[in-house]
Amino acid sequence: MPSRLRQCVVSALILSLLLFLSSLWLPQGTVQRCEESWRPCLSVYTPTRQVAPAAVPEELRGNDIIRECAGQQFQVSRLLLHLNSALGPASDVLLEPYLLCWEELIKFMEALGPLVGFFTHKVEEKITLIRELSLEESARQNATANDPHRVATPPPHAYRSVRSMLEAELQRGVVSFDTQTPSGSRTLLRLHRSLLWLQLLLESLGTDREGRSMGELCRDAYLEVLAQHHPWLVQRAAELVFRAMPDRSVFLQLVCVSTQEEAEPVMLIVVEAIRKIHQRTQKELEIRNMLDLP
Known part of the structure; x- marks a missing residue:
């Protein structure tokens, strides 16, 4: 086989493997501990710890130290704005600002x-799935509002917040505790787990004084939160990703600071905001026994 053709075949195989692995990258199933699985696991696995809130000094609460960083897609100031906007009344989480947080975090990961x-x-x-469900809900409500035979006021929008979505989908019977369903509740759970991974990573990037690489810190957070939800093949792919992580200087540039000392207070503020979102979502999922949806 000519060398050029052989290279094309190898590249196609690698791309196909990556596409397959990417379909499993976010946590998909229930927790399966290493000792209960027939598959090999990453060598260092510990159950998810309870993360204690980090105290943000009073002088930093004005967020004056967080600046716009010209010339880049990710903006930590925009992420913080969306995080704060997602904090709804009565300890709820508003869905659209929550999704906007994720769009900003995507820019961070891509960078x-x-x-x-x-x-x-x-x-x-x-x-996209959660937004499509929200649009379908709006269409149903509009159809009901325009029905001349309508006798009752339509209920509030089901996809306005985490609480309203979980409750509405439970009442409608679209959430399965036994099989995988394309529900907003199951989709939110996968995002919720990954948000904790990013929370731990950002916290480590802000507070680590030992000079560990971004790959090491990312791997530690992955082992603590996501590895337990992934099959062995995806864990191996994750190892390759961690080894390809850039230098810590890239992270400093992304949060628009020059030194690790400057990064620490910025990350304290951001991580505290992420933690509030995660804790509220965790509570809503937990009281409905949704933390292990298949």
Whole structure:
């Protein structure tokens, strides 16, 4: 076989493998501990820890230290704006600002290199699914409002917030606790798990003083949160991604600072905002026994 043809075949096989793996990148199933699985696991696995809130100094609460960074897609100031906007009344989480947070986080991941950004399209698919469900709900409500025989006021929009979506889908019977269904609730759970992974990663990037690489910090967060939800093949692919992570200087540039010391207070503010979103979502999923949807 000519060398050029052989290279094309190899490249096609690698691309096909990556496409297959990317379909599994976000956590898909219930937790399966290493000792209960017939598949080999990554060597260092520990159950997800309870993350204690980090105290943000009073002088940093004005967020004056977070600046716009010209010439780049990801803006930490925009991420923080969406995070704060997602904090709804009565400890709820508003869905549209939550999805906007994810769109900004996608830009962050894509800025870390093509191997990391390659998997973000699965996040985009999940954002699209929830928005499509929201549009379908709006269409139903508009049809009901225009019905001349309507006798009752239509209920509030089901996809306005995390709480309203979970409750509405439960009442409508579209959430299955036994099989995979394209529900907003199941989709949210996958995003919720990945948000904790990013929370731990950003926290480590802001506080690590040992000079560990971004790949090491990303791997530690992955092992703690997502590895337990992934089959062995995806775990191996994740290892390749971590080894290809860029230098820490790329992260400093993304958050528009020059030194690790400057990055720490910025990350304290951002991580605290992410933690609030995650804790609220965790509570809503937990009280409805949705933390292990297949």
